[in-house]
Amino acid sequence: MELLIANGRVVTEGGVLCGDVLVRDGRIAAVGSDLAGHAGRARVIDAAGLFVIPGCIDFHVHADDEIGRWTLADDLGSASEAALLGGVTTIVGFATQRPGEELQTCAARYLAKVPARSRCDVAFHLTPTGERWDWAALTRLVGRGFGTVKLYTTYRQAGLYSSWERLAELLPRLAELGLRLLLHCEDDGVLSRVDATRLDLCDPFSHTLLRPPQAEVEAIEHALVLARQAGCALHIVHVSTARGARLVAAARPHQPVSAETCPQYLYLTEEALRRPEGYRLLCSPPLRNEDTRQLLGELVLAGALDVLASDHCPFSRRDKDIINGDFRAVPCGVPGLGALVPLAFELLTEQGGPGLEALVRMVATNPARLAGLYPRKGTIREGADADLVVLDPCGPLQPVRSTLADAHDPWAGRTTRLGFRHVLLRGVEVVRDGRLVDAEPAGLALQG
Ligand SMILES: [Zn+2]
The missing domain is CATH 2.30.40.10 (Urease, subunit C, domain 1)
Structure with missing residues (x-):
């Protein structure tokens, strides 16, 4: 051979x-x-x-899973086909613990899907849930190659929320195990202070008002302090604000921290939500304004972010089209896996961009390192x-x-x-x- x-x-x-x-x-x-x-x-x-x-790595993929009451439109079969056609040979998905499920069983449930369906290689970030974690099981999973834990600073109803107090308890223990914390940064306190009764819930643009940039910025600030105190490696997923990206860049010399952003925040703006089908672009964090889009793009070109990932989260047309007078009924997330490398290529190599070496760093080498797959991959x-x-x-x-x-x-x-x-x-x-x-x-x- x-x-x-x-x-x-x-x-x-x-x-x-x-x-x-x-x-x-x-x-x-x-x-x-x-x-x-x-x-x-x-x-x-x-x-x-x-x-x-090198074969590219999409560090943030939702596929073959349920999110809330919806089943994602891609299973690992179709997701991996789109991945390979777009130059991605490894996807990193999420193994999210169900209520009452053993963590070990959860990991096994996700791993078992791979050989049955996937055409590309697959790794998972772990999301333990519930009040009491099985630290012995988590330790064993670290020994089996799991190196990241993904947590959320919002999504109470979905059972994913961790308070700052809870995170302050968890981070030192994650650090002890050598785990990197991936954090969805939208401060729940900021989100809960938004008065939804004053918003037009027929208008998808209101989504941007429900989830303001300040929620991300405050969460990143808070997370950086907790991670530094705990000595825990931190990765901020889907950064959508220039201020958030700058906070990470400023902290990088002082603590192990990395961040990703996604093509939707670099190419699309909240203005798209004003179109009749704008609700189809609902994602969290939401698309931002044109100033933010431009500044974030400049920060990517300047090397302020480590990873470009898709946050691939495809819902079927039928599920996405249930709007019914209240955009909050629409599941949040957009597909992006097959588009990641072409869009990264356009951004990083055209019009005086930093070039193909930057692309390889952002969609292959850095994600491989952060996922513990380097130098086998990336x-x-x-x-x-x-x-x-x-x-x-x-x-x-x-x-x-x-x-x-x-x-x-x-x-x-x-x-x-x-x-x-x-x-x-x-x-x-x-x-x-x-x-x-x-x-x-x-x-x-x-x-x-
Ligand atoms: Zn995601």
Whole structure:
């Protein structure tokens, strides 16, 4: 099982080199120039004029799960297909404990879905719920490769809310176990002080007033202080405000902290909520104003954020279209998985952006490190899994597609010239010339 990707522009952590990547038994055997002599009778992919990057990692994906009373429109089968078609070879999802469920059982329930359905590799962030956590079980799961815990500063009704007092108790214990805390930052106190009776609940724009930027900013401020005191590594998910991103950047020299933002906050604004179908773009935190969008984009280009992730959260058209005079009935979340890399490419490499190395950092290397998958994933170097993407930066125009499910696509109508000529998962070609290679799903659960 040998394969040689020849004459590409290979994006490594040391820079871009013109040369070859030799793949043997699912791993990268060598990176360098003129490897043809070492390749024996390997199949050769000619990558002249093309870029070779590591398989990308979407660090924030909801799929094959229930959220509240809704079932997500993507299971791991369709999500992983959209992922591979968009250059993503590993997705990181969420394993959320049900009321009364053992944490161990919860992890097993999610892990079991992977080999049955997924075409790409999958890891999970854990969300323990309930008042009393099973710390012994959590310790065992850390030993099995779980490295992150996701918690929420809001969503009381869904049973996900953790108060600041509770977080202050939990963080030192998470730190002891070496776990990184992923935190949804919208301060529940700020949210609860908004007077909904004064808002027009037929108008989806009111969603932005119900969930103001200040809720995010205050939550990030508070979380940074608690994490610093506890010595706990902190990752802020889906930062939607420039002030929030600046707080993280200012704290980074003093404590282990990272942050992600998502394409919807960099390309779309709250003005889109004023359109008749605006409710289809409801997500939390909400889309922000044009000033914020621009400032956040500048911060991404300046390297102030660590990760671009999709926060893929696809609801079916039918579920999303239940508005019925009150937008609060509409489930919050938009799909984005298949669009992540094309949109990151446009943002980071066009019009004087920092380039493909920044893209690889933000959608491969950094998420791999934060998920505990590095250097197996997220980098092109000897010994790593041969998750590789051969990119054509100037292919024919084609539509961006975030999901293959029957869901409203916020990126419908958008096009890209980025072509995914070959996508390899552990050395096996899974996409050729922008199409899935017909084969049985072969995704691996990377924990457990
Ligand atoms: Zn999310």
